[in-house]
Amino acid sequence: MSASEPPVNSPDLRRLDPVLAPGHTYASVTDKIAAVVLTRPLGIGWLAGFTVAFGVVMVLFASLAWLIIKGVGIWGINVPIGWGFAIVNFVWWIGIGHAGTLISAILFLLNQKWRTSINRFAEAMTLFAVACAGIFPLIHTGRPWMAFYMFPYPSTMGVWPQFRSPLIWDVFAVSTYGTVSLLFWFVGLLPDLATLRDRAKTRTQQVIYGALSLGWRNSAHHWHRYQSAYLLLAGLATPLVLSVHTVVSFDFSVAIVPGWHTTIFPPYFVAGAIYSGFAMVLTLAIPLRKVYGLEDFITMRHLENMAKVMLATGLIVAYGYFVEFFMAFYSGNKFDVFLATQRLHGPYSHFYFALILCNILTPQLLWFEKVRRNVVALFLMSLVINTGMWLERFVIVVISLTRDFMPSAWGRYSATFWDYSTFVGTLGLFVMLIFLFVRGLPAIAISEMRELVAHQSNGKKENE
């Protein structure tokens, strides 16, 4: 630090939060990140956490087994509420996944350097969230063993899937999203897998990382094609992430159900997905940087930026809520007006008010710099926001179905033990996969961090 820079605690310096703490070299960033995978012993914390998560995954398996044995009736669904927790959870998990792709792809296109230390585990989060999400459309069907009917294969009946149905659009959208996210993540991992191969401490590590890295040798020619492919993937993943949650929102907006049939859903869902996704990235980033000592790489700048993105998307979601009400009343359609008032006065109105509290009111605290820079507050805020986003999907899916067109067909939804156990089970699956990821693969993109070091030292040279 030269004499012209302001002293450590001044407000001017806070605005200059570095993307990478000063003093790192190519070797030091590589050492720090690779050590978590290659040399750090499995601590009691990791073992305890993994064991608990694994136990919860067993609960998931038991819930799924009982579901297949008995049928979808073990859940709380009925007629008229044909979709309950399963679809709420599906939309919630898919939404969470979107932040990873946004960070990887959209922030890359916008040349935002602060994406570098968070994009790897955010993308991993996306893949695990999509895995958890994908369980639900499969198991919520009455006959999941025939779910392959949704794929276009030449069947003995001669029929094909019905492509006008949003559920088929979902099949293609979510499959594409999972595949492209996996490809994007793997391409990003290639150079880091090579790094781990070259620094492997045991033969097993060498063989596994060697196989996975496909013989990557960091050749400049390869890098050139790699950069080209990476840029194209980022450019493709951007419309993809926007389209996937749009297609998920079509499950609702294409139906005629009052409260579902509204054109605000595609942008509202996409903004909500980014909102909950960034909240989950924070939920993961904050413990990760603390436990593995990665504060130099995931700095206050990252946390604050993520908080700002959450605030912005939260405001868009709030706008979405407002438009729903406005359009219901402006249309004068008695069913839509009724549904809007039901959210405020009906039997499930307490969920709606909890939703407003979690998603609109509480995040307004993020306007304050003190809150954005308080790590504990951010962590709690991220949990509150994800709770709110779950409630939002519950309000949309369930409340609209309880009271639609014909009063004689109105009903009530009451979740059963198996509804909860399946949901909690997927949380356990997600946590277990994150635990495995953090120890098996580099949680931060090493080669991209080296680029940051180069960028930083270039910047220093310019200042001198």
Next chain:
Amino acid sequence: MEQRSQLYGVMGEFDTPEQIMAAARKTHEAGYKRVTAYTPFPIEGLAEAIGFKWTAVPLLTMIGGLGGGLTGFAMQYWMMAVSYPLNIGGRPLNSWPAFIPVTFELTILGAASFAVFGMLALNKLPEPYHPVFNVDRFAHASTDKFFLCIEARDPKFNLAETARFLRGLNAQHVSEVKDE
């Protein structure tokens, strides 16, 4: 079978991106054509400096995307309007607005798969063995050092002269790369 160790090339090690860029330019100016560089992260302009011209990855991506999209739409049209047309709520058989989401997704899937697998194929990966891995120092290529390798196949290659040339570019270590 004869196990003769052949010479693949000569490799010099550098410390910073600026050094290897300068070295690369000088090497190209000196007339060496078969040059490869190895860096722990991509360096802008380095591949061009050692003679890389053009990559087919964007073209492959576009082909994949168009192929995916056309396949997607043709599939839906054929399945819904030709192969087994059904009256679904009175909707038109060629419900092209309803066919858009799947067409779009398959376009992206086609483009992304062609981009990734095309890139891997053009890079000739997976390639588990390569002579440069025989140099012990080369492990640093994936951490913090930059390598410039002039291959023995190059018409101007002469072991002693090329090694001297690399030392003249201030390479830290100059090693022979053997193909074993």
Next chain:
Amino acid sequence: MEKLTSPYKWGMVIDLDRCTGCGACVVACQAENNIPVVGKDQVMRGREMHWIRVDRYYHAESATNDASTYSPSLDNPETFFQPVPCMQCENAPCEQVCPVDATVHSAEGLNDMVYNRCIGTRYCSNNCPYKVRRFNFLRFQDWDTPQLKLMRNPEVTVRSRGVMEKCTYCVQRINNVRIDAEKQNRPIRDAEIVTACESACPSEAIVFGNANDPSSRVAKLKAQQRNYSILAEINARPRTTYLAAVRNPNAELEKA
């Protein structure tokens, strides 16, 4: 591409003036179509399986009973009954959202439910504005008791767990009559097909027939001024329509 057409356009008219809310149609439908009895617990959870239900609407003009005038009150309301089977909509909202072509439209206007194709996503039930679709959330049928096998109608599929079902306009009866008519090389006559609910109704409120035939009872009833379809603004174009109830009580009668 061959377009399937048929001279028959099946439709149903239910006269709400005649309906007394007795529920015989519900029982007949259950017997005819092998509809399972799900038990009190499942009914409490909202999973009753009756393909036709009878809705009740109460009309009250005041809160309490005023003996001096004929005026329905909350203590003594006027009641209207409306049996609701599947509307067999021409623009069926359920058909559009099924991902696997398990519910499709026949050339004769029936919304066909294809049990063996249904994977049970329940999107069709969500999208049905009339909520006439029923889902087998569990294995509601009793496969085991031998006597129950004798009870079942062999002409109707017995549905297992995980498939959607609904009123089919007694398609098995339609097909039986069609087969007979084809064998005898003649068209199907009016009143030849009698659906289960139609046959059980004591006041003959339900009428089924070929709406394409202007001389059929159904076509004549549909041409009446009282004829309307429910939730018409959704434009689902239901084939099951109703004749509005008209009440015109003699004021002298009530004062006694």
